[in-house]
Amino acid sequence: MEVVDHKTHNLENGQAAEEEEEEEVDENANVLQFMDSMDAYLTLIHSLSSNLRQGWLELASARHSMGAYRVNTVLLDHTSHSAATSLLVDEGKEPHFTLCKWGSSGNEKLFLGEEQSSRDKSHPQIRHRGATQLSEEKTTSENKASCEIDDPVQKERSKSLSVFGTLVSPKLRDAQLSFETALETLVEIANRRSEMICAFDKVNKKSGGSKD
Amino acid sequence: MYGFEAMTFNIHGGYLEAIVRGHRAGLLTAADYNNLCQCETLDDIKMHLSATDYGPYLQNEPSPLHTTTVVEKCTLKLVDEYKHMLCQATEPLSTFLEYITYGHMIDNVVLIVTGTLHERDVQELLEKCHPLGMFDSIATLAVAQNMRELYRLVLVDTPLAPYFSECITSEDLDDMNIEIMRNTLYKAYLEDFYKFCQKLGGATAEIMSDLLAFEADRRAVNITINSIGTELTRDDRRKLYSNFGLLYPYGHEELAVCEDIDQVRGAMEKYPPYQSIFSKLSYGESQMLDKAFYEEEVKRLCLAFEQQFHYGVFFAYMRLREQEIRNLMWISECVAQNQKSRVHDSVVFIF
Numbered sequence: 001m002e003v004v005d006h007k008t009h010n011l012e013n014g015q016a017a018e019e020e021e022e023e024e025v026d027e028n029a030n031v032l033q034f035m036d037s038m039d040a041y042l043t044l045i046h047s048l049s050s051n052l053r054q055g056w057l058e059l060a061s062a063r064h065s066m067g068a069y070r071v072n073t074v075l076l077d078h079t080s081h082s083a084a085t086s087l088l089v090d091e092g093k094e095p096h097f098t099l100c101k102w103g104s105s106g107n108e109k110l111f112l113g114e115e116q117s118s119r120d121k122s123h124p125q126i127r128h129r130g131a132t133q134l135s136e137e138k139t140t141s142e143n144k145a146s147c148e149i150d151d152p153v154q155k156e157r158s159k160s161l162s163v164f165g166t167l168v169s170p171k172l173r174d175a176q177l178s179f180e181t182a183l184e185t186l187v188e189i190a191n192r193r194s195e196m197i198c199a200f201d202k203v204n205k206k207s208g209g210s211k212d
Numbered sequence: 213m214y215g216f217e218a219m220t221f222n223i224h225g226g227y228l229e230a231i232v233r234g235h236r237a238g239l240l241t242a243a244d245y246n247n248l249c250q251c252e253t254l255d256d257i258k259m260h261l262s263a264t265d266y267g268p269y270l271q272n273e274p275s276p277l278h279t280t281t282v283v284e285k286c287t288l289k290l291v292d293e294y295k296h297m298l299c300q301a302t303e304p305l306s307t308f309l310e311y312i313t314y315g316h317m318i319d320n321v322v323l324i325v326t327g328t329l330h331e332r333d334v335q336e337l338l339e340k341c342h343p344l345g346m347f348d349s350i351a352t353l354a355v356a357q358n359m360r361e362l363y364r365l366v367l368v369d370t371p372l373a374p375y376f377s378e379c380i381t382s383e384d385l386d387d388m389n390i391e392i393m394r395n396t397l398y399k400a401y402l403e404d405f406y407k408f409c410q411k412l413g414g415a416t417a418e419i420m421s422d423l424l425a426f427e428a429d430r431r432a433v434n435i436t437i438n439s440i441g442t443e444l445t446r447d448d449r450r451k452l453y454s455n456f457g458l459l460y461p462y463g464h465e466e467l468a469v470c471e472d473i474d475q476v477r478g479a480m481e482k483y484p485p486y487q488s489i490f491s492k493l494s495y496g497e498s499q500m501l502d503k504a505f506y507e508e509e510v511k512r513l514c515l516a517f518e519q520q521f522h523y524g525v526f527f528a529y530m531r532l533r534e535q536e537i538r539n540l541m542w543i544s545e546c547v548a549q550n551q552k553s554r555v556h557d558s559v560v561f562i563f
Binding site: 053056057060061063064065067068069070072074075076077078079154158162163165166167168169170171 | 280283319320322323326327330331332336337340341342387388390391394395434435437438439441442443444498499502538541542545546549551554557558
């Protein structure tokens with residue numbers, strides 16, 4: 001009888017130890033996820049600062065090249081027109097932001113964001129856009145050939161810049177690309193921040209539970 | 213008659229030539245630029261400029277300064293000097309001085325028309341116009357819907373009227389038409405100015421031909437590079453090039469079909485004066501092209517002062533001051549954006 005009790009006690013101890021170990025692994029995973037999100041967030045902040053500095057300098061360079069009378073706030077378009085870029089916000093358990101670029105002429109908007117397998121599958125699969133080249137992956141919802149999207153995107157870019165004239169300096173186009181990259185980085189920062197907050201909440205819950 | 217200007221030039225032009233040579237002595241030197249490049253704030257720049265000819269124009273500006281304020285006040289100084297010279301000038305110097313401002317007039321016309329297309333307030337647009345390019349009926353530009361109306365209502369009474377014959381259409385004004393109008397007007401203006409200088413003859417014709425030919429060639433290169441990847445066709449591009457200059461006509465034929473910067477380089481390197489400009493750039497790069505062209509222009513403008521008894525000094529002085537204002541704008545931007553390491557990217561020393 002005593003032997004049976006001892007064996008049962010040992011079994012229960014073993015199960016408790018396993019559960020504790022699993023909890024510790026989960027907690028470590030949550031902490032690691034939080035640290036990873038924070039690291040990515042800080043890297044993106046630094047990248048944004050760098051993109052914006054570059055963009056402002058390129059804009060100043062374009063004003064220097066074309067003249068202050070050609071690159072001027074007074075030329076910006078005040079006629080009513082739809083936004084070239086919009087932001088979709090998914091206010092779920094973990095808020096997610098998706099950037100839709102270059103859709104003002106009625107062309108299908110391009111959805112941009114991170115490409116992570118941990119993303120909710122209900123979001124359209126999105127690609128990471130470089131400066132002027134499309135990435136290789138196609139979105140499941142868009143499903144267009146890369147070369148078919150290039151021309152409309154370039155046309156929309158030129159249309160945005162046409163407020164300053166149709167023959168603009170390459171420096172102005174470079175400034176546009178820098179600010180476009182900065183905008184994409186901003187959206188990524190928002191998504192990382194959302195991840196970070198969720199990971200922090202998980203870590204807090206666990207540590208609050210363990211204190212209890 | 214060429215060679216005898218020394219006998220008659222000073223009767224009507226001597227005083228103003230002395231004035232403009234005096235103004236030239238007030239241009240900023242390399243030492244001034246070195247001090248300016250080391251400034252930490254725009255107020256430091258204002259303090260350094262207070263010891264120069266710009267001092268009286270900036271001294272009453274309150275802090276914090278803005279880069280556009282620095283440019284506006286420096287431009288105001290140039291305008292005051294120009295107006296003094298213009299009111300003292302007799303023919304044909306007065307016409308020559310007026311020709312120098314027609315480029316700014318074209319820029320102002322395009323600014324007003326573009327701003328009106330974008331539903332901007334006319335007063336706001338007028339405030340941003342270049343003061344050297346103002347004329348009486350400029351505000352009326354806002355009512356025109358197409359180029360025919362633009363000409364009929366406003367421009368027929370301005371010096372730009374003769375340049376409109378090549379671009380009058382009844383098409384409504386849009387961004388592409390406006391761009392073509394801008395470049396067509398500027399082309400016609402340059403050609404007219406060139407012919408006027410040729411008619412004056414003598415040292416003026418010789419020196420101004422070189423300067424205007426360089427301007428025409430630089431425009432051709434800029435139009436080519438800026439139109440790469442746009443909807444502008446090769447024929448339309450070719451029509452925007454001026455009908456004079458070192459590149460006319462064979463260089464223009466090659467530039468018209470260029471599709472990238474390396475092809476432009478290939479076309480330009482056949483001409484020795486431009487080979488030295490493009491040799492400063494690496495392949496595929498166009499960032500430093502503007503600076504290279506400005507440096508070449510400054511060299512030619514400074515050479516204009518080496519000869520006496522011609523009108524080229526007035527043109528050269530105005531252009532050198534405009535370059536100086538561009539330098540100040542760039543330095544101010546780099547200081548304001550805390551990017552002083554990039555300040556030498558675009559500053560062109562005059563002396």
